[in-house]
Amino acid sequence: MKTLNTSFEWINRRLLFSPRRDASLDWMDAFAQGPCVLERDTYLRIYFSCRPQPIDGRYTSYSGFVDVDKEDFSIIRVSERPVLELGARGTFDEFGVYPFSVIDVGDEVHAYYGGWTRTVSVPFNVNIGKAISRDGGRTFERVGPGPILSYTLDEPFILSGPKIRRFQDMWYLFYIAGREWIMDGERPEPVYKIRLATSTDGVNWVKAGHDLIDSVLPNEAQASPDVFYEDGSYHMFFCYRDATDYRKNPERTYRIGYASSPNLSDWTRDDQVMQFTRSDSGFDDEMVAYPHTFTLNGKRYLLYLGNEVGREGFGIAERKEETR
Numbered sequence: 001m002k003t004l005n006t007s008f009e010w011i012n013r014r015l016l017f018s019p020r021r022d023a024s025l026d027w028m029d030a031f032a033q034g035p036c037v038l039e040r041d042t043y044l045r046i047y048f049s050c051r052p053q054p055i056d057g058r059y060t061s062y063s064g065f066v067d068v069d070k071e072d073f074s075i076i077r078v079s080e081r082p083v084l085e086l087g088a089r090g091t092f093d094e095f096g097v098y099p100f101s102v103i104d105v106g107d108e109v110h111a112y113y114g115g116w117t118r119t120v121s122v123p124f125n126v127n128i129g130k131a132i133s134r135d136g137g138r139t140f141e142r143v144g145p146g147p148i149l150s151y152t153l154d155e156p157f158i159l160s161g162p163k164i165r166r167f168q169d170m171w172y173l174f175y176i177a178g179r180e181w182i183m184d185g186e187r188p189e190p191v192y193k194i195r196l197a198t199s200t201d202g203v204n205w206v207k208a209g210h211d212l213i214d215s216v217l218p219n220e221a222q223a224s225p226d227v228f229y230e231d232g233s234y235h236m237f238f239c240y241r242d243a244t245d246y247r248k249n250p251e252r253t254y255r256i257g258y259a260s261s262p263n264l265s266d267w268t269r270d271d272q273v274m275q276f277t278r279s280d281s282g283f284d285d286e287m288v289a290y291p292h293t294f295t296l297n298g299k300r301y302l303l304y305l306g307n308e309v310g311r312e313g314f315g316i317a318e319r320k321e322e323t324r
Contacts, residue, residue, distance in 0.1 A: 006231065008258070009275045010302055010317040015283050016073060017066050018313035019050050023078045027052045027062050033310040034099025034161075034224070035303040037294040038109065038137060043067045043076055044296070045137060046303070047083070047111075048314060049098035060086065061096035061116060065137070070296060073316065084111070084131050084140040092117055092127040092147050099224075099290070101164045102137065109137040110202060112173060114160035115147060122181050122188045126160035127151070128173075130203070149175065149197060149205055157181075158192050161223050164202075171199040172264060174212075174225040174236075182219060184244035191243050194225045194236075196264070212236075212267050213259055219243035223254075224290040227264070234261045237274065237291040237302070250278065254289035256304065276302065276317070283312040 017035075019028045028050040038045045049063045062082035068075055083100075087093035093115025100113045115129045127147035131140035149159050158178030165172045176192040183189075194212045197205040213222055217240065226237045236259045242252035258274040259267040279285045284306030292303045300319040306312060 006260075007273050007275060008300075009320040011320045013279070013284075013315055013317035015306070015313055016068070016303070016316040017046070017048070017075065018283075021313070022066070022075050025078070025080070027082060028064065028078075029053045030312075031061075031310050032066075032313040033061075033305060034101075034290055035292050035305075035314045036099070036101050037292065037303070038102055038104065039070075039294070039296070040067075043069055044073075044294075046314075047100045047102055047137075048310075049096075049100055058118070059096075061098040062086070063097045063100040063113065079138070081139075083133070083138065084113070084142070087115060087142075088145065091115070091145055092150075093129055094118075095124075097129075099161060101162050103164045103166065105202070107134070109133040109140075110164070111140050112148075112162040112164045114162065122157075122190070126158050128159050128162050128175060143203065148203060149173070149207075152207070154209065155195070155207070158190050160192070161225070163225055163227065165227055167229065167264065171202045172227070173197045173199070173205060174227055176223050176225075182243045189221075189243055189246075191219050191221050192223065194222045194238060208265065212265075213238065213257070214269050216240075216269070216271070217242055222257075224292075226292050228293060234264050235259075236261070236267065237293055239289040239291060241289075250286045253287040254305075254309065256288050256291050276304075278306075283307060284315055 031051045032048045036047045047065045051059045064079035067077045096116030102111045111131045114126045128149035130143045130148045133140045155177040161176040163174045179191045181188040196208040199205045222240045239254045241254045246253040257271040259269040261267045286307040289305045302317045
């Protein structure tokens with residue numbers, strides 16, 4: 001399968017939202033992770049996940065939204081409360097709701113999210129849950145106390161990073177699945193790969209059962225598969241990193257990659273197409289991660305996380321106009 005004759009070059013990048021700059025909420029002390037856009041009449045609603053101050057060195061994660069003006073991306077409002085409370089004691093999402101991917105379904109908004117639980121030998125585990133909003137996306141209720149996508153024989157841990165899409169009346173859930181834990185000194189670090197499940201109703205899923213994207217690094221961890229259709233092909237932006245020594249080493253930390261597909265199942269990777277790397281200075285001078293793309297008024301935009309996987313917030317960039 002040949003690589004498409006296309007490229008994505010980006011301009012006007014900047015920090016769009018920072019919890020410390022743009023909100024003063026006790027449940028939103030730092031981080032604005034996994035941005036996801038819903039377009040409304042006069043504004044964009046961008047969902048993201050954040051964290052309050054850690055307790056005994058351990059974080060929880062909540063999801064909320066920020067509304068921005070469609071003309072100049074100025075901030076209109078920030079959700080006063082999390083859109084979904086944490087799960088009950090012992091449930092899969094007791095300690096975190098992250099990331100949060102949404103889609104309009106008639107008068108409802110459907111959300112797919114990673115539910116975090118704490119473990120003993122490794123720092124965490126994750127399953128994928130679903131919630132529905134009937135008030136325009138301000139608040140959500142779970143479809144049930146358990147996950148809709150969980151571990152199986154060949155996906156034994158960390159099912160996370162859901163990105164929900166609908167193409168030709170079929171539901172597609174792109175996600176990551178854990179492969180192994182690797183020790184980085186005394187800290188276990190996960191390796192995970194991008195996978196796909198399909199559904200006719202958005203509740204019952206059939207897993208494709210194979211990794212979608214070839215690796216270019218030893219023990220490569222992949223995340224945040226963001227898929228869209230343009231010019232007769234499917235495109236995926238995603239991020240990837242080395243399994244170890246990535247937290248402090250910019251040469252091994254998250255980068256943004258690219259792949260294309262004619263059918264959503266077979267993907268050809270070509271990271272050079274993306275043309276988006278860390279900045280020389282600022283909130284994203286060490287890493288760029290967790291891409292999410294959307295179009296507005298005929299222009300394509302990119303939301304992304306910077307250093308420490310979005311500690312200072314998320315940024316925005318605009319695709320450079322080209323002769324096409």
